[in-house]
Amino acid sequence: MSKTDLDAVVFDLDGIITDTAHYHFLAWKQLAAELGIRIDEIFNEKLKGISRMDSLELILQEGNRHNDFTLSEKEELAKKKNLNYCVYLKELTREDVLPGIVELISNIKAEGVPIGLASVSKNAPAVLKALDLEDVFDYCVDAAKIKKSKPDPEIFLTACEQLGARPQHSIGIEDAEAGVDSIKSSGMFAVGVGTGLYRADYMVKNTSELHWNKIKKAYSSKK
Template identity: 30%
Template sequence: MTQTVIFDMDGVIIDSEPLHYISQKKLTDKLGFSLTETQAQQFIGTSSKNMWQILKTQYELPYSVEELMEMGLESYFDILDQTPVEPIAGVRELIEDLHTHKIRLVLASSSERKSIDKVLKLFSLEKYFDHRISGAEFIQSKPHPEIFLTALQKTQSQPHQAVVIEDSTNGIKAAKAAGIFCFGYDNPNSPGQALHLSDCIIDSFLQADITDIILRK
Protein backbone atom coordinates (compact mmCIF):
# COMPACT_ATOMS: atom_id res chain seq x y z
CA MET A 1 0.00 0.00 0.00
CA THR A 2 1.14 3.53 -0.73
CA GLN A 3 2.72 5.31 2.24
CA THR A 4 4.23 8.35 0.53
CA VAL A 5 2.90 10.51 -2.31
CA ILE A 6 5.32 12.85 -4.06
CA PHE A 7 3.73 15.73 -5.95
CA ASP A 8 5.26 17.81 -8.68
CA MET A 9 4.07 21.42 -8.45
CA ASP A 10 4.00 23.18 -11.82
CA GLY A 11 1.30 21.60 -13.95
CA VAL A 12 0.06 19.37 -11.13
CA ILE A 13 -0.85 21.69 -8.24
CA ILE A 14 -0.81 25.00 -10.11
CA ASP A 15 -1.53 25.39 -13.81
CA SER A 16 1.56 27.54 -14.18
CA GLU A 17 3.07 26.50 -17.51
CA PRO A 18 1.21 29.23 -19.47
CA LEU A 19 2.31 31.79 -16.85
CA HIS A 20 5.90 30.58 -17.03
CA TYR A 21 5.93 30.95 -20.79
CA ILE A 22 4.48 34.48 -20.67
CA SER A 23 7.10 35.53 -18.11
CA GLN A 24 9.95 33.77 -19.93
CA LYS A 25 8.93 35.29 -23.27
CA LYS A 26 8.73 38.75 -21.72
CA LEU A 27 12.21 38.39 -20.24
CA THR A 28 13.89 36.83 -23.28
CA ASP A 29 12.49 39.59 -25.49
CA LYS A 30 14.29 42.06 -23.21
CA LEU A 31 17.45 39.95 -23.43
CA GLY A 32 17.43 40.17 -27.21
CA PHE A 33 15.96 36.88 -28.38
CA SER A 34 12.52 35.31 -28.57
CA LEU A 35 11.83 32.05 -26.74
CA THR A 36 9.48 29.92 -28.84
CA GLU A 37 6.73 27.72 -27.42
CA THR A 38 8.54 24.67 -28.79
CA GLN A 39 11.69 25.64 -26.90
CA ALA A 40 9.70 26.27 -23.73
CA GLN A 41 8.02 22.86 -23.94
CA GLN A 42 11.43 21.17 -23.89
CA PHE A 43 12.17 22.79 -20.52
CA ILE A 44 8.91 21.71 -18.83
CA GLY A 45 9.76 19.70 -15.74
CA THR A 46 13.41 20.70 -15.60
CA SER A 47 14.95 23.37 -13.37
CA SER A 48 15.32 27.02 -14.30
CA LYS A 49 19.02 26.60 -13.59
CA ASN A 50 19.26 23.98 -16.31
CA MET A 51 17.18 26.11 -18.68
CA TRP A 52 19.27 29.24 -18.20
CA GLN A 53 22.54 27.32 -18.49
CA ILE A 54 21.43 26.15 -21.93
CA LEU A 55 20.05 29.53 -23.05
CA LYS A 56 23.07 31.43 -21.74
CA THR A 57 25.38 29.26 -23.85
CA GLN A 58 23.11 29.22 -26.90
CA TYR A 59 22.59 33.00 -27.01
CA GLU A 60 25.87 34.09 -25.36
CA LEU A 61 24.03 36.05 -22.67
CA PRO A 62 26.22 38.49 -20.68
CA TYR A 63 24.82 37.46 -17.29
CA SER A 64 25.60 34.71 -14.83
CA VAL A 65 23.19 31.78 -14.55
CA GLU A 66 22.34 32.96 -11.03
CA GLU A 67 21.48 36.45 -12.30
CA LEU A 68 19.30 35.00 -15.05
CA MET A 69 17.51 32.75 -12.55
CA GLU A 70 16.76 35.74 -10.32
CA MET A 71 15.55 37.81 -13.27
CA GLY A 72 13.35 34.92 -14.37
CA LEU A 73 11.88 34.52 -10.90
CA GLU A 74 11.07 38.23 -10.67
CA SER A 75 9.40 38.13 -14.08
CA TYR A 76 7.33 35.08 -13.08
CA PHE A 77 6.27 36.58 -9.74
CA ASP A 78 5.18 39.78 -11.53
CA ILE A 79 2.88 37.73 -13.78
CA LEU A 80 1.68 35.51 -10.92
CA ASP A 81 0.82 38.52 -8.74
CA GLN A 82 -1.28 40.00 -11.56
CA THR A 83 -3.14 36.80 -12.43
CA PRO A 84 -6.01 35.24 -10.42
CA VAL A 85 -5.06 31.59 -9.96
CA GLU A 86 -6.55 28.60 -8.17
CA PRO A 87 -5.19 25.09 -7.61
CA ILE A 88 -5.83 22.66 -10.45
CA ALA A 89 -9.38 21.32 -10.09
CA GLY A 90 -9.59 18.53 -7.54
CA VAL A 91 -5.98 18.59 -6.39
CA ARG A 92 -6.69 20.41 -3.11
CA GLU A 93 -9.30 17.82 -2.19
CA LEU A 94 -6.90 15.01 -3.11
CA ILE A 95 -4.14 16.48 -0.94
CA GLU A 96 -6.53 16.93 1.99
CA ASP A 97 -7.88 13.39 1.59
CA LEU A 98 -4.42 11.83 1.47
CA HIS A 99 -3.45 13.84 4.55
CA THR A 100 -6.54 12.52 6.34
CA HIS A 101 -5.38 8.99 5.48
CA LYS A 102 -2.05 9.86 7.18
CA ILE A 103 -0.10 9.53 3.94
CA ARG A 104 3.27 11.28 3.95
CA LEU A 105 3.20 14.07 1.38
CA VAL A 106 6.22 15.55 -0.35
CA LEU A 107 6.39 18.38 -2.85
CA ALA A 108 9.34 17.78 -5.19
CA SER A 109 9.51 20.53 -7.79
CA SER A 110 12.18 21.74 -10.18
CA SER A 111 11.18 25.30 -9.23
CA GLU A 112 13.19 27.47 -6.87
CA ARG A 113 12.32 27.24 -3.19
CA LYS A 114 10.97 30.82 -3.23
CA SER A 115 8.47 29.78 -5.88
CA ILE A 116 7.47 26.62 -3.99
CA ASP A 117 6.89 28.58 -0.79
CA LYS A 118 4.93 31.29 -2.61
CA VAL A 119 2.56 28.85 -4.32
CA LEU A 120 1.90 26.76 -1.21
CA LYS A 121 1.22 29.91 0.81
CA LEU A 122 -1.01 31.32 -1.95
CA PHE A 123 -3.15 28.17 -1.86
CA SER A 124 -2.88 27.62 1.93
CA LEU A 125 -1.40 24.15 1.41
CA GLU A 126 1.77 24.49 3.51
CA LYS A 127 0.50 22.41 6.44
CA TYR A 128 -0.14 19.29 4.37
CA PHE A 129 3.39 18.66 3.13
CA ASP A 130 5.97 16.94 5.31
CA HIS A 131 8.80 18.03 3.03
CA ARG A 132 9.40 20.55 0.26
CA ILE A 133 12.26 19.80 -2.10
CA SER A 134 13.56 22.19 -4.75
CA GLY A 135 15.33 20.72 -7.76
CA ALA A 136 17.12 24.04 -8.22
CA GLU A 137 19.29 23.06 -5.24
CA PHE A 138 20.66 19.92 -6.91
CA ILE A 139 23.50 19.58 -9.38
CA GLN A 140 21.38 17.31 -11.58
CA SER A 141 17.87 18.32 -12.65
CA LYS A 142 14.98 16.11 -13.73
CA PRO A 143 15.12 13.73 -15.65
CA HIS A 144 17.91 12.78 -13.23
CA PRO A 145 16.29 10.93 -10.28
CA GLU A 146 18.19 12.76 -7.52
CA ILE A 147 15.20 14.83 -6.38
CA PHE A 148 12.99 11.75 -5.96
CA LEU A 149 15.72 9.70 -4.31
CA THR A 150 16.05 12.55 -1.82
CA ALA A 151 12.28 12.44 -1.21
CA LEU A 152 12.54 8.71 -0.43
CA GLN A 153 15.42 9.36 1.94
CA LYS A 154 13.62 12.16 3.78
CA THR A 155 10.48 10.06 4.29
CA GLN A 156 12.43 6.85 4.97
CA SER A 157 10.40 5.18 2.22
CA GLN A 158 11.29 2.40 -0.17
CA PRO A 159 10.48 2.96 -3.87
CA HIS A 160 7.61 0.44 -3.77
CA GLN A 161 6.01 2.37 -0.88
CA ALA A 162 5.80 5.63 -2.82
CA VAL A 163 4.12 7.11 -5.87
CA VAL A 164 4.89 10.22 -7.89
CA ILE A 165 2.37 12.48 -9.64
CA GLU A 166 3.96 14.25 -12.62
CA ASP A 167 2.86 16.00 -15.79
CA SER A 168 6.14 16.22 -17.71
CA THR A 169 8.40 13.89 -19.65
CA ASN A 170 11.39 14.97 -17.56
CA GLY A 171 9.55 14.34 -14.30
CA ILE A 172 8.21 10.96 -15.37
CA LYS A 173 11.66 9.83 -16.50
CA ALA A 174 13.10 10.95 -13.15
CA ALA A 175 10.46 9.02 -11.19
CA LYS A 176 10.97 5.85 -13.20
CA ALA A 177 14.76 6.15 -12.87
CA ALA A 178 14.23 6.25 -9.09
CA GLY A 179 12.17 3.06 -9.32
CA ILE A 180 8.94 4.75 -8.21
CA PHE A 181 5.45 4.13 -9.61
CA CYS A 182 4.45 7.25 -11.53
CA PHE A 183 1.04 8.69 -12.34
CA GLY A 184 1.15 10.94 -15.40
CA TYR A 185 -1.31 13.81 -15.13
CA ASP A 186 -2.63 14.81 -18.55
CA ASN A 187 -2.53 18.60 -18.27
CA PRO A 188 -3.69 20.23 -21.53
CA ASN A 189 -1.41 23.20 -20.79
CA SER A 190 1.66 20.94 -20.71
CA PRO A 191 1.56 19.77 -24.34
CA GLY A 192 3.93 17.38 -26.03
CA GLN A 193 4.75 15.35 -22.91
CA ALA A 194 5.44 11.60 -23.10
CA LEU A 195 2.79 10.50 -20.62
CA HIS A 196 2.92 6.97 -22.04
CA LEU A 197 6.19 6.57 -20.11
CA SER A 198 4.23 6.75 -16.84
CA ASP A 199 2.63 3.73 -15.19
CA CYS A 200 -0.88 5.19 -15.22
CA ILE A 201 -2.36 8.30 -16.84
CA ILE A 202 -4.75 10.51 -14.85
CA ASP A 203 -7.09 12.73 -16.86
CA SER A 204 -8.62 14.54 -13.89
CA PHE A 205 -8.23 14.85 -10.12
CA LEU A 206 -12.01 15.18 -9.88
CA GLN A 207 -12.79 11.50 -10.47
CA ALA A 208 -14.55 10.08 -7.42
CA ASP A 209 -12.11 7.22 -6.74
CA ILE A 210 -8.87 9.15 -7.30
CA THR A 211 -7.63 8.65 -3.72
CA ASP A 212 -8.33 4.91 -3.84
CA ILE A 213 -6.54 4.61 -7.19
CA ILE A 214 -3.42 6.24 -5.74
CA LEU A 215 -3.47 4.31 -2.47
CA ARG A 216 -3.89 0.88 -4.02
CA LYS A 217 -1.52 1.30 -6.99
Protein backbone atom coordinates (compact mmCIF):
# COMPACT_ATOMS: atom_id res chain seq x y z
CA MET A 1 0.00 0.00 0.00
CA SER A 2 1.46 3.35 -1.00
CA LYS A 3 1.22 6.52 1.02
CA THR A 4 -1.33 7.91 -1.46
CA ASP A 5 -3.77 5.10 -0.58
CA LEU A 6 -3.96 6.31 3.02
CA ASP A 7 -4.43 9.96 3.89
CA ALA A 8 -4.34 9.94 7.71
CA VAL A 9 -4.70 8.00 10.95
CA VAL A 10 -6.76 9.62 13.72
CA PHE A 11 -6.54 8.46 17.32
CA ASP A 12 -8.86 8.76 20.25
CA LEU A 13 -7.02 9.68 23.45
CA ASP A 14 -8.49 8.00 26.51
CA GLY A 15 -8.23 4.23 26.30
CA ILE A 16 -6.00 4.38 23.21
CA ILE A 17 -3.04 6.68 23.95
CA THR A 18 -3.39 6.41 27.71
CA ASP A 19 -6.00 5.22 30.17
CA THR A 20 -7.40 8.01 32.29
CA ALA A 21 -10.83 6.37 32.46
CA HIS A 22 -10.25 5.48 36.11
CA TYR A 23 -9.38 9.11 36.87
CA HIS A 24 -12.60 10.20 35.16
CA PHE A 25 -14.51 7.65 37.21
CA LEU A 26 -13.01 8.84 40.50
CA ALA A 27 -13.79 12.47 39.64
CA TRP A 28 -17.38 11.68 38.61
CA LYS A 29 -17.88 9.42 41.63
CA GLN A 30 -16.72 12.21 43.92
CA LEU A 31 -19.14 14.70 42.36
CA ALA A 32 -22.01 12.19 42.27
CA ALA A 33 -21.54 11.40 45.97
CA GLU A 34 -21.83 15.09 46.80
CA LEU A 35 -25.17 15.06 44.95
CA GLY A 36 -26.36 11.94 46.78
CA ILE A 37 -25.93 9.71 43.72
CA ARG A 38 -24.05 6.42 43.73
CA ILE A 39 -22.26 5.25 40.61
CA ASP A 40 -19.94 2.30 40.10
CA GLU A 41 -17.40 1.23 37.48
CA ILE A 42 -20.08 -0.67 35.55
CA PHE A 43 -22.11 2.53 35.20
CA ASN A 44 -18.90 4.35 34.23
CA GLU A 45 -18.77 2.29 31.01
CA LYS A 46 -21.72 4.39 29.78
CA LEU A 47 -19.62 7.55 30.09
CA LYS A 48 -16.76 6.43 27.85
CA GLY A 49 -16.34 8.43 24.68
CA ILE A 50 -19.03 11.01 25.36
CA SER A 51 -18.74 14.66 26.37
CA ARG A 52 -18.55 16.04 29.89
CA MET A 53 -22.05 17.55 29.79
CA ASP A 54 -23.57 14.39 28.32
CA SER A 55 -21.85 12.37 31.06
CA LEU A 56 -23.28 14.68 33.70
CA GLU A 57 -26.77 14.27 32.28
CA LEU A 58 -26.51 10.48 32.51
CA ILE A 59 -25.37 10.71 36.14
CA LEU A 60 -28.19 13.08 37.06
CA GLN A 61 -30.68 10.77 35.36
CA GLU A 62 -29.23 7.84 37.32
CA GLY A 63 -30.03 9.70 40.55
CA ASN A 64 -33.35 11.02 39.22
CA ARG A 65 -32.03 14.56 39.62
CA HIS A 66 -31.89 15.67 35.98
CA ASN A 67 -34.60 18.28 36.55
CA ASP A 68 -33.10 19.68 39.75
CA PHE A 69 -30.56 22.03 38.15
CA THR A 70 -30.53 24.91 35.70
CA LEU A 71 -28.17 24.84 32.72
CA SER A 72 -25.77 27.24 34.44
CA GLU A 73 -25.79 25.08 37.57
CA LYS A 74 -25.04 22.01 35.48
CA GLU A 75 -22.16 23.84 33.85
CA GLU A 76 -20.76 24.63 37.30
CA LEU A 77 -21.09 20.99 38.30
CA ALA A 78 -19.21 19.94 35.16
CA LYS A 79 -16.45 22.45 35.98
CA LYS A 80 -16.23 21.05 39.49
CA LYS A 81 -15.81 17.54 38.14
CA ASN A 82 -13.07 18.76 35.83
CA LEU A 83 -11.18 20.33 38.71
CA ASN A 84 -11.32 16.99 40.52
CA TYR A 85 -10.08 15.24 37.37
CA CYS A 86 -7.19 17.67 36.86
CA VAL A 87 -5.88 16.84 40.32
CA TYR A 88 -5.62 13.19 39.30
CA LEU A 89 -3.97 14.13 35.99
CA LYS A 90 -0.93 15.40 37.88
CA GLU A 91 -0.02 11.76 38.47
CA LEU A 92 0.42 11.06 34.72
CA THR A 93 3.91 10.46 33.26
CA ARG A 94 5.44 9.09 30.03
CA GLU A 95 5.18 5.65 31.65
CA ASP A 96 1.38 5.90 31.36
CA VAL A 97 1.37 5.70 27.55
CA LEU A 98 -0.39 2.42 26.77
CA PRO A 99 1.61 -0.58 25.47
CA GLY A 100 2.39 -0.57 21.75
CA ILE A 101 1.31 3.02 21.11
CA VAL A 102 4.74 4.66 20.85
CA GLU A 103 5.89 2.00 18.36
CA LEU A 104 2.65 2.25 16.38
CA ILE A 105 2.89 6.03 16.06
CA SER A 106 6.56 5.76 15.10
CA ASN A 107 5.80 3.25 12.35
CA ILE A 108 2.96 5.37 10.94
CA LYS A 109 5.05 8.54 10.91
CA ALA A 110 7.98 6.69 9.33
CA GLU A 111 5.77 6.19 6.26
CA GLY A 112 4.88 9.86 6.12
CA VAL A 113 1.22 9.36 7.02
CA PRO A 114 -0.19 12.30 9.02
CA ILE A 115 -1.69 11.51 12.43
CA GLY A 116 -4.38 13.36 14.33
CA LEU A 117 -6.11 13.28 17.69
CA ALA A 118 -9.90 13.32 18.04
CA SER A 119 -10.69 13.47 21.74
CA VAL A 120 -13.78 14.95 23.35
CA SER A 121 -11.61 15.83 26.36
CA LYS A 122 -10.90 19.52 26.79
CA ASN A 123 -7.93 18.41 28.90
CA ALA A 124 -6.25 16.66 25.96
CA PRO A 125 -3.39 19.22 25.68
CA ALA A 126 -2.56 18.78 29.38
CA VAL A 127 -2.68 14.99 29.06
CA LEU A 128 -0.39 14.98 26.01
CA LYS A 129 2.05 17.27 27.79
CA ALA A 130 2.15 14.99 30.83
CA LEU A 131 2.79 12.02 28.53
CA ASP A 132 5.51 13.92 26.64
CA LEU A 133 3.55 13.52 23.40
CA GLU A 134 2.52 17.12 22.80
CA ASP A 135 4.58 17.49 19.60
CA VAL A 136 3.76 14.09 18.11
CA PHE A 137 0.40 14.76 16.45
CA ASP A 138 0.05 16.76 13.26
CA TYR A 139 -3.35 18.04 14.36
CA CYS A 140 -5.39 17.80 17.56
CA VAL A 141 -9.07 18.67 17.43
CA ASP A 142 -10.07 21.40 19.88
CA ALA A 143 -12.93 19.74 21.78
CA ALA A 144 -14.24 23.14 22.86
CA LYS A 145 -15.10 23.91 19.24
CA ILE A 146 -16.96 20.65 18.59
CA LYS A 147 -20.72 21.19 18.66
CA LYS A 148 -21.84 17.55 18.53
CA SER A 149 -20.30 14.86 20.69
CA LYS A 150 -19.58 11.28 19.64
CA PRO A 151 -21.27 9.22 18.18
CA ASP A 152 -21.78 12.17 15.81
CA PRO A 153 -18.97 12.12 13.19
CA GLU A 154 -18.14 15.84 13.56
CA ILE A 155 -14.93 15.37 15.54
CA PHE A 156 -13.41 12.82 13.13
CA LEU A 157 -14.54 14.77 10.08
CA THR A 158 -12.90 17.87 11.58
CA ALA A 159 -9.64 15.99 12.11
CA CYS A 160 -9.66 14.76 8.52
CA GLU A 161 -10.45 18.19 7.14
CA GLN A 162 -7.62 19.84 9.05
CA LEU A 163 -5.19 17.12 8.01
CA GLY A 164 -6.23 17.49 4.38
CA ALA A 165 -7.40 13.89 4.43
CA ARG A 166 -10.29 12.15 2.72
CA PRO A 167 -12.34 10.27 5.35
CA GLN A 168 -12.82 7.28 3.02
CA HIS A 169 -9.01 7.04 2.80
CA SER A 170 -8.35 7.43 6.53
CA ILE A 171 -8.28 5.25 9.64
CA GLY A 172 -9.76 6.02 13.05
CA ILE A 173 -8.77 4.18 16.25
CA GLU A 174 -11.21 4.00 19.18
CA ASP A 175 -12.00 1.97 22.31
CA ALA A 176 -15.59 3.08 22.90
CA GLU A 177 -18.78 2.15 21.06
CA ALA A 178 -19.72 5.81 20.62
CA GLY A 179 -16.29 6.47 19.15
CA VAL A 180 -16.47 3.58 16.70
CA ASP A 181 -19.92 4.78 15.62
CA SER A 182 -18.45 8.24 15.10
CA ILE A 183 -15.68 6.84 12.90
CA LYS A 184 -18.07 4.72 10.85
CA SER A 185 -20.49 7.61 10.36
CA SER A 186 -17.63 9.72 9.04
CA GLY A 187 -16.85 7.14 6.37
CA MET A 188 -13.46 6.22 7.84
CA PHE A 189 -12.06 2.73 8.44
CA ALA A 190 -12.66 1.89 12.10
CA VAL A 191 -10.16 0.11 14.32
CA GLY A 192 -11.70 -0.95 17.64
CA VAL A 193 -9.71 -1.73 20.78
CA GLY A 194 -11.55 -3.85 23.33
CA THR A 195 -14.60 -6.09 23.18
CA GLY A 196 -18.12 -5.70 21.85
CA LEU A 197 -17.17 -3.09 19.25
CA TYR A 198 -19.03 -4.94 16.52
CA ARG A 199 -19.20 -2.07 14.04
CA ALA A 200 -15.41 -1.84 13.86
CA ASP A 201 -13.79 -2.94 10.61
CA TYR A 202 -10.84 -4.38 12.50
CA MET A 203 -10.71 -5.20 16.21
CA VAL A 204 -8.02 -6.09 18.75
CA LYS A 205 -8.30 -6.85 22.45
CA ASN A 206 -5.79 -4.26 23.67
CA THR A 207 -3.34 -1.65 22.40
CA SER A 208 -0.39 -4.06 22.50
CA GLU A 209 -2.05 -5.82 19.54
CA LEU A 210 -2.12 -2.66 17.41
CA HIS A 211 0.52 -3.65 14.85
CA TRP A 212 0.79 -1.27 11.92
CA ASN A 213 1.36 -3.96 9.27
CA LYS A 214 -1.77 -5.84 10.39
CA ILE A 215 -3.86 -2.66 10.45
CA LYS A 216 -2.70 -1.74 6.95
CA LYS A 217 -3.50 -5.22 5.69
CA ALA A 218 -7.02 -5.07 7.16
CA TYR A 219 -7.51 -1.57 5.70
CA SER A 220 -6.35 -2.66 2.26
CA SER A 221 -8.65 -5.68 2.23
CA LYS A 222 -11.64 -3.37 2.71
CA LYS A 223 -10.77 -1.10 -0.20
